[in-house]
Amino acid sequence: MNKKSNLLYHLYFGAFLFYMFAPLAIMGGAAFNDNKLPSVYPWKGFTERWFVDLMNDQVMWTSLRNTILVALAVVIISLPIGTAGAILVNSIAGRVRAVLYVVMVAPILMPGAVIGISTLLFWNNVSVPPGLHLSVLGQVSYIAAFVMLLVLARLQSFDQALEEAALDLGASHAQVLRRVLLPHLSPALYAGAAIAFFQSIENFNVTLFTRGTSNTLTVYVFSKVRSGITPTINALALMLIAVTAILALVYELRRRRQAKIEAAREAEARRAEEAMAI
Amino acid sequence: MGDLLRRYGTGLTGTFFVLTAFWLLALVILPNITLLEASFRPYLPVTEIGGPKDVYSFDNYRKFTANPIDSNLLAIPVTMPIHTITFLNTVIYSAVVTFVTFLLSYPLAYYLAKIADPKSLPTLILLLFIPLWVSEALRAFAWYIILTLNGPLNAVLTGVGILEKPIRWQNGVFTAYDAIMIGLVYTYVLFMLFPIYGSVQSLDRNQIEAAEDLGAKWWQTHWRVILPHAKPGIASGCVMVFMLSAGSLLVPAQLGSTRSNWFTQSIQQWMLESQDWNTGAAYSFLYILLCMVVVLLVMWIFKVKLSDIAK
Numbered sequence: 001m002n003k004k005s006n007l008l009y010h011l012y013f014g015a016f017l018f019y020m021f022a023p024l025a026i027m028g029g030a031a032f033n034d035n036k037l038p039s040v041y042p043w044k045g046f047t048e049r050w051f052v053d054l055m056n057d058q059v060m061w062t063s064l065r066n067t068i069l070v071a072l073a074v075v076i077i078s079l080p081i082g083t084a085g086a087i088l089v090n091s092i093a094g095r096v097r098a099v100l101y102v103v104m105v106a107p108i109l110m111p112g113a114v115i116g117i118s119t120l121l122f123w124n125n126v127s128v129p130p131g132l133h134l135s136v137l138g139q140v141s142y143i144a145a146f147v148m149l150l151v152l153a154r155l156q157s158f159d160q161a162l163e164e165a166a167l168d169l170g171a172s173h174a175q176v177l178r179r180v181l182l183p184h185l186s187p188a189l190y191a192g193a194a195i196a197f198f199q200s201i202e203n204f205n206v207t208l209f210t211r212g213t214s215n216t217l218t219v220y221v222f223s224k225v226r227s228g229i230t231p232t233i234n235a236l237a238l239m240l241i242a243v244t245a246i247l248a249l250v251y252e253l254r255r256r257r258q259a260k261i262e263a264a265r266e267a268e269a270r271r272a273e274e275a276m277a278i
Numbered sequence: 279m280g281d282l283l284r285r286y287g288t289g290l291t292g293t294f295f296v297l298t299a300f301w302l303l304a305l306v307i308l309p310n311i312t313l314l315e316a317s318f319r320p321y322l323p324v325t326e327i328g329g330p331k332d333v334y335s336f337d338n339y340r341k342f343t344a345n346p347i348d349s350n351l352l353a354i355p356v357t358m359p360i361h362t363i364t365f366l367n368t369v370i371y372s373a374v375v376t377f378v379t380f381l382l383s384y385p386l387a388y389y390l391a392k393i394a395d396p397k398s399l400p401t402l403i404l405l406l407f408i409p410l411w412v413s414e415a416l417r418a419f420a421w422y423i424i425l426t427l428n429g430p431l432n433a434v435l436t437g438v439g440i441l442e443k444p445i446r447w448q449n450g451v452f453t454a455y456d457a458i459m460i461g462l463v464y465t466y467v468l469f470m471l472f473p474i475y476g477s478v479q480s481l482d483r484n485q486i487e488a489a490e491d492l493g494a495k496w497w498q499t500h501w502r503v504i505l506p507h508a509k510p511g512i513a514s515g516c517v518m519v520f521m522l523s524a525g526s527l528l529v530p531a532q533l534g535s536t537r538s539n540w541f542t543q544s545i546q547q548w549m550l551e552s553q554d555w556n557t558g559a560a561y562s563f564l565y566i567l568l569c570m571v572v573v574l575l576v577m578w579i580f581k582v583k584l585s586d587i588a589k
Contacts, residue, residue, distance in 0.1 A: 006393055009388075012385055016382070020406065020409045020464075023423075024412060027416065037428075038423055042433075081298070084298050085301060091281060100302075101585070103306065104302065107305075107306055111565055112525055112527075113525060113545055113562065113565075114313070117549060117555075117558055118309035118312060121312045122309035125312055140301070144301050144305075163285050172287075173285070173287035174290065202413060204527065204528050205527055208546070209550070218414070218415045221416065221419065225419055225532050226531065234423075237420075240416065248407070
């Protein structure tokens with residue numbers, strides 16, 4: 001690889017980062033512009049009134065609360081369902097497994113709107129009215145598949161002899177699950193919970209059709225953009241961006257510290273080895 | 279099966295079965311059967327449901343080929359049923375979006391996998407994840423701000439003299455779908471980048487160097503060595519981006535004009551504005567068929583299995 005082409009790649013990556021972040025900066029900047037229309041241009045002076053408006057916006061706070069409640073419910077339901085599905089798929093072979101796998105993965109490949117509509121129609125047939133509970137069920141139908149895929153991948157590295165050993169030593173079935181299998185699966189379960197939570201917060205298509213009259217944050221932002229837009233949305237956007245950036249920063253600092261500790265440990269081990277060799 | 283019983287006993291095995299059955303039956307299979315069944319029934323007032331008029335027919339599907347209008351398909355004037363045009367436009371422009379995201383992502387994926395300093399790699403990837411975590415509704419809204427008539431893009435372009443006067447981007451410059459495509463590319467490009475990055479990363483650097491030592495030009499190395507290796511990632515990225523684009527409702531609703539209809543918007547109009555759930559179901563079913571065709575086509579073109587795509 002020559003230096004010149006590497007430089008081009010570096011420049012391209014820089015340009016791409018600018019492309020990803022500039023819209024966010026413009027959107028955030030508009031939150032301080034004293035202009036009734038949400039824009040950074042033309043700049044009409046600094047104001048914090050959009051943040052005050054946001055704080056007083058009851059609908060926004062209800063939507064935020066709904067979003068978090070729905071996301072928690074989705075995590076609580078889709079984790080056991082996805083895990084059970086993965087254990088079942090993992091324990092059978094052949095044609096049945098292939099069919100089961102396709103049925104489980106299919107919801108990921110289906111458009112969200114269709115999931116929302118089929119959920120709405122089915123539960124309406126059995127006389128369950130629309131509402132956030134249906135949004136939860138609709139979201140679980142495809143989010144459980146993400147959990148299933150993560151757990152299934154983790155199961156591949158699981159040694160079933162450990163379970164046999166535990167049973168031989170007199171453990172009960174519940175103990176085998178709790179003390180042997182679940183600890184091994186825990187990284188996949190944590191990752192699954194995180195993905196389920198974020199997917200649920202993001203969800204719009206399923207929620208729009210199943211929500212009834214309740215709002216979640218995405219639906220609220222959507223309705224705001226379509227009706228009268230004021231820069232309150234920008235204030236909200238800036239806050240969400242800030243929260244995301246802070247979380248990312250904390251994660252990055254922790255990772256760096258961890259890397260430093262590991263590097264130090266490795267250096268220590270190398271020195272010890274050299275000392276032994278002498 | 280016997281193996282499961284031996285390891286977890288009847289109670290736990292039963293629980294696994296019940297949970298999976300609830301998921302697949304109540305949340306996936308039965309709702310889709312209901313959808314299919316409803317799509318063949320007429321839209322009737324509540325009192326007439328189950329009455330003599332409530333018979334199966336293709337009437338809802340026929341609405342798809344009703345109301346021919348004069349319009350454009352890729353700048354070619356056509357006379358076609360309005361929903362068919364919407365459908366075809368959605369497919370065509372989603373495919374364009376998929377292709378553009380691929381062009382943008384491939385060099386980036388290669389950069390991240392093979393050129394960037396491995397030590398700074400986690401930081402770079404984290405940086406890319408930040409815009410992904412900011413809600414989709416807000417990412418589309420950001421472009422709404424940028425593309426408005428008095429917005430920053432027009433200000434910059436007229437400022438440096440590229441444009442003489444501001445353009446109405448949301449009505450489209452080249453096609454009525456420009457703004458939607460800009461929004462979709464921005465919103466979904468990372469769903470293309472990460473799968474390709476994942477597959478390029480697993481390629482042994484020695485293979486690239488071997489190709490170069492044997493005298494391959496840079497494009498030959500890419501065409502003959504790296505691209506074939508990245509195929510599963512590209513396939514999975516293409517399916518993801520196409521589905522997300524074609525299924526997107528937020529971006530077309532926020533960035534579209536009256537001349538740019540997206541198929542999800544047609545479905546939404548039947549469902550929520552006309553309250554005609556049966557026609558909505560018929561249109562949804564057409565949509566599922568489209569998705570199946572696309573997935574099968576991609577799997578066939580790239581010669582990959584479903585398990586490669588759904589990662």
